[in-house]
Amino acid sequence: MHTDESDLATYNAVSKWLMYQGVMIAADRLKVEYATLIEEKMNSSKEAYPEIRVEEIFSRICKDNSIWDINHHKLGIETARVFRSASLRRLEVFPQSHQLIKDNPHLKKCVLSNGQRVFSELEMRFLGIYELFDLVIFSSDVRYKKPNPKLYQLAMHKMKLNPDEILFIGDTPENDIIVPKKMGMKAIHINEAWEHMNDML
CATH class of the missing domain: 3.40.50.1000 (HAD superfamily/HAD-like)
Structure with missing residues (x-):
């Protein structure tokens, strides 16, 4: 499996998809907010090796940038999967x-x-x-x-x-x-x- 979460094209694809879900956020800002929220979540954990739930990160982004009423919990899950599909470059089993x-x-x-x-x-x-x-x-x-x-x-x-x-x-x-x-x-x-x-x- 190979993904590329650094490619702006990944965030551009997610940004365009979110437009149809009632969330307005540009690709470059989405990339920054995603990284910032992950860092904040990691730093607030008391674990030595903390982990986040990516759907919660996207739920927060969707809630903060919605332009009409949305179910941000459900949309967070869907956005996480769209993000993964946009970043996926290869998926296979050895x-x-x-x-x-x-x-x-x-x-x-x-x-x-x-x-x-x-x-x-x-x-x-x-x-x-x-x-x-x-x-x-x-x-x-x-x-x-x-x-x-x-x-x-x-x-x-x-x-x-x-x-x-x-x-x-x-x-x-x-x-x-x-x-x-x-x-x-x-x-x-x-x-x-x-x-x-x-x-x-």
Whole structure:
């Protein structure tokens, strides 16, 4: 998956769509307000690794810039999805990862993602992989993100597993390898998993 949230064209597309929803805000101002509100929300959190809900950011923007009566809560959700579609450059599943999942139906599987449920769940469902997991946790669900140990502990609790029963796979060393290992899990990079998974399980 690849997105570009820095491209003004992304905000231009959202700005034009919002016009039809009763929200008047220019693309350049939308980009600034979006970044500013996220920073404010992050700074006000007491979490070491805070997370926002992007739909709440857009709800606030829609409320502040509406030119007729709107349901800003509902519009915030819809705008978040339009924003995602405007910023999306590539959406696909690595075939190696898909094969790993399908080759091991006997194992409990969990996704622990620094992501936004408002659109990421829909993307996973569109790709046909959401139902392949026993548990999917997005950082937006709990308002904190990896590498906060609480997120890993939450997953372990819900999966009813101990650290030594878990193999954590990911592509970010701090989030997916260093911290899980410190917590007593086995952890490997996704590239290593593609090469050796069948030998390790």
